[in-house]
Amino acid sequence: MKKNLVFLTVAALAFAGCNGGFKKGDNGLLYKIYTDAPGTNIKAGDFISVNVIAKTDKDSLLVSSYDQGRPSNLLVQKPLYKGDLYSGLMMLSQGDSAALKIDADTLVKKSGQPKPPGFKGKYFVYTLKIEKVIPRGNLDDKAFQAKVGDYFKAEGDKARAAEPVKIKKYIADNNLKTIQTPSGLNYVITQVGSGEKIAVGDTAVVDYTGKRLNGKVFDTSIKAVAEKAGPPVYDKMRPFQPIKIAVGQKAVIPGWDEGLLLLSKGEKATFIVPSSQAYGEQGYGPIAPFSTLVFDVELKNIIHPNPNAPKPTVPQMPMQQQANPAAR
Numbered sequence: 001m002k003k004n005l006v007f008l009t010v011a012a013l014a015f016a017g018c019n020g021g022f023k024k025g026d027n028g029l030l031y032k033i034y035t036d037a038p039g040t041n042i043k044a045g046d047f048i049s050v051n052v053i054a055k056t057d058k059d060s061l062l063v064s065s066y067d068q069g070r071p072s073n074l075l076v077q078k079p080l081y082k083g084d085l086y087s088g089l090m091m092l093s094q095g096d097s098a099a100l101k102i103d104a105d106t107l108v109k110k111s112g113q114p115k116p117p118g119f120k121g122k123y124f125v126y127t128l129k130i131e132k133v134i135p136r137g138n139l140d141d142k143a144f145q146a147k148v149g150d151y152f153k154a155e156g157d158k159a160r161a162a163e164p165v166k167i168k169k170y171i172a173d174n175n176l177k178t179i180q181t182p183s184g185l186n187y188v189i190t191q192v193g194s195g196e197k198i199a200v201g202d203t204a205v206v207d208y209t210g211k212r213l214n215g216k217v218f219d220t221s222i223k224a225v226a227e228k229a230g231p232p233v234y235d236k237m238r239p240f241q242p243i244k245i246a247v248g249q250k251a252v253i254p255g256w257d258e259g260l261l262l263l264s265k266g267e268k269a270t271f272i273v274p275s276s277q278a279y280g281e282q283g284y285g286p287i288a289p290f291s292t293l294v295f296d297v298e299l300k301n302i303i304h305p306n307p308n309a310p311k312p313t314v315p316q317m318p319m320q321q322q323a324n325p326a327a328r
Helices: 002-018 085-089 104-111 141-173 223-229 254-260
Strands: 030-035 047-056 061-064 072-075 097-103 123-134 186-191 203-212 217-220 243-246 268-273 293-303
Touching: 047 141, 085 097, 085 123, 097 104, 104 123, 123 141, 141 268, 217 223, 254 268, 254 293
Parallel strands: none
Antiparallel strands: 030 097, 047 061, 047 072, 047 123, 097 123, 186 268, 203 217, 203 243, 203 293, 268 293
């Protein structure tokens, strides 16, 4: 019996070594626990807030919530199959951190979702930190949604209060001599232009790079910058080139509309755009709520409107009785 125990121990160690220290669970999932906090394991139907770094086993980064500046929030579903990501989440509780390896071919086959473009490797590797768990338990929909809503409000309040502090720190850390406008936009001219000033109604031809306060690039019109940032910023199908913006027409975020009007042709500048002049308390796509955004921009050209262009036909509206302008 002792010989069998020794053999099993050696075999287990050999298996763990082959899988980079990962263990194999009863559900077939490969996992590695970094922090095992006390608490009840996550169940299907629970709400969780989780920071995640997703890579391939070839170490290619797919997505990072840390780069995006916010954790991912989701309702935990029943496992789609034995050993999937939800199976792994249900091994964890609030405060836990772990890594999970999911066989890529099995995931694609079971979920019907294709692999990311250019995917190389056998596994998806998820490194997780469970920040918050709100158990569904026996709560009805209204009570459960109220709890989740309270959590979002509290997190939003914290982010709102922290934003001015983060902006001040960013400016100090980067030794920027910025000018602040009444809206809260901070800007600094990094290359003085020699051309004319842009005006409302003109079209700006702009090269730009958008970054978060942590320095991570989330968008750019410049191919070399995108290649350095890698996916998803770099997309070989995208034609990287300066963009054209009708200035003062609310075609872009308010911080850009205001910032571009400060520039002359050929000028380069850095805009530090507070969330109130960007995507606000709602956020947008990968941009988290209350996110300050940093844009390096170059006004490469100005296109003036053609005064001889035909005017668009404006449909005539029926006459209405004029309202009392003093009425409230």
